[in-house]
Amino acid sequence: MDKFRMIFQFFQSNQESFMNGICGIMALASTQMYSAFDFNCPCLPHYNLAYGLGILLVPPFILFLLGFVLNNNISMLAEEWRRPQGQRGKDSAVLRYMFCSMAQRAMIAPAVWVSVTLLDGKCITCAFCTSVPVDTLGNASHPRLSQGEIERVLARIPCKEIYNGQQLIANEVAVRYLRCISQALGWCFVLLMTTLAFLVRSLRPCFSQAAFLKSRYWSHYIDIERKLFDETCAEHARSFAKVCIQQFFEGMSTDLVAARCHLPRKAPADAGEAAEKLLGITDQGTMNMALKSWHRCKPPLHLHPPALPTGNGWAGEGQSHTQPSAPRRETAAYYSCV
C-alpha cells in the first residue's frame, strides 16, 4: 500500500506541474524556433503578403495542434467521450472541464509565437510594405510612377540591399513606421490575451465554484482510475507471465523425462532451493532444446489450474476438458515433493 501511495503522490503532485512544465517548454521552444528561423522576405508585390501572413499564422496553428498531441490527457478525454454509457452515466460538465483545461494550455505556445513575431516586426514589415502611405511619409515632389511600379518599388523595402526607391520614400522611415505599427499590434495582442486570462480566472469563483469543484474532482478521478487500472493490469500480466513460463518449463521437463525414459531421480534432501529453481533442466543440451522450443512453439495463453494432490476432489466434478490427463498424473507424482 505504501508503494501505491508513494507512486500516487508522485503522479498527483506532478500531474499539474508536469502539464505546466510541458506548456512552458513549448513556449520556450516557440521563441527559440522563431529566433532560429531564417526569415527571408521575397520582396515581390503579391508574394510578400502571403509569406508574411503565412509565417505569422501557420506556425501557431502547428504549435496548437502539437500542444494537444503532447498532452497525455487527450486520449483520456477521447475515451471518456466515446465510451458506451453502460452502468456509469456520463457527465458533460467533466468533459467540458477537461477540454477547456487542455485548450488553455495548448493556446500558450501559439500566443507566444504571435506576440514575438509582432513585437519583432519583420513579418508585418514584409506583409504590408506595399501599403505604406507614400503621400504622407514620402516625397511629394517625386515624378509620378504607375501604380504597378510603385508597388514593385515598395515591395523591396524589407530588402535593403536591393531597395531603389530612396527618392520615393526613405527606407528607414518606412521600416520605422511599419515596425511601430507592428509593435503596437503586438503589445495590444499581449494585453488582450492577459486580460482574457485574468477575466477567465477571476470570474470563475464568482459564478460556478461548486460545479467547478465537482468537475475537477471527477476529472482527476478518471485520470487516477485509468492509471490504477493500468497498474493492476500490469501486475496481473506479470503474474500471468510468471505462471505461464513456470508451466512451460515444467512441461518441457516432463517431456524430457518421458522421452528419455529415466526414472526421475529424487533430488538429494540438502540440495535446497537451487535445485528446485533449475526446474529439472540440468545440462546444455536440455537448455538448448528449451530455448528452441520457446522460440518455435510458445505455449498457449491458457494457464492450467495448479496440480492437485491425487484423489482429492476430482470425482463427480467436471473433468479438465482441455488438458491431457495422463501427463497430469505423472506430473502430480513427480512434483509431490515440491
Next chain:
Amino acid sequence: MDRFRMIFQYFQSNSESVMNGICGLLALVSVKMYTSFDFSCPCLPQYNMAYGLGIMFVPPVILFLCGLILNRQSLVMLEEWRRPQGRRKKDLAVIRYMFSSIMQRAMVAPVVWIVVTLLDGKCLICAFSGSMDPEKFVGFANLSTAQVQELLAKVPCRDDELVRNNTSRKAVSRYLRCWSQALGWSILLILIIAAFLARWLRPCFNQATLLQARHWSNYIDIEQKIFEETCCEHSRLFAHKCILHFFESMRQEIKLHSFSLPGQGEGAEEEEDLLRGITDQDQVNKLLKTWYCDKPPLDVSQAHQR
C-alpha cells in the same frame, strides 16, 4: 500523523516564500523583457507620443495582470469573498488584508518596468521630443514650424539622414534624458521611503487586528490546500476499491460460466490472488473489453459488504 505534519510545515513555510519568489521572478522577467525589446521610435510627428507613452504604460498593465493571475492567493481571496455565508461568518478584515498583500506583490513588476524605462530614457525622448520648445535650442531658428516639428520628431532617431550630425539633436536628447532619469530616481526614492515608513509605522496601528487577519488568511490558504489533498487521496482510494470490485465481479462471472474448479494448490495461493481468477487470453480480452464498454458504476458501497 508525521506525514501530515511534514506536509503542513511544507505548505506553511512555502506559501509566503512561493509568492515572494513569483514576485521576484516577474520583476526579473520585466527587466529582461525591456532589454530584449527592440525599441524603435517611429520618428513621425503624430506617432511619437502614442508610441512612447504606450511602451511606458501598456507593459506595466500586462505585468500587473500577470502578477494577479500567477498569485494563488488571489483565487483564494475571491472564493472567500463570493462564498455563501453558511455557518461560517465572513471577516472583511481578512479579505482586506489578503487584497492588500496581493496588490502589493502585483505592483512590484510594473514599477520595475516604469523605473527601468525612465532611467534608460528612450521612451521619454521618443514621446516628448516633439513637444520641446525650439527656442531653447540653437539650430531651429530659421526654420518654419512644420520643418521644426519634423526635425524635433526625428531627434530620437540618431541615424536618420536629416539629423545625423545635428548638435541641436544631441542637445534635445540630453535634455530629455536628464529629465527622464531625474524622474526615474525620484519615483524610486519616493517608493522606497513609502515602503520603509509603511513597514516601520505599521506596528503602531492596529497590530492585534493585523495579527489576527494574517493568521486567518494563512489558515484559509492552508485549509484549501489540505482539502484538495484530501480529495485526491479520497479519489485514489475510491478508484482502488472500484477496480478491485470490478475484478471480483469478473471473477464471479467467470466462475458462473465455466465449470473448472478453482485450483487449491498450496504454493499457488499467492499467485491465485494476484491473478484474480483470470487465467486465459480470452478472459483477459473480455475483461479489457468490459472495462471499456461497460465501466462499473461509481458506487463502492457493495465492496464494503464483502
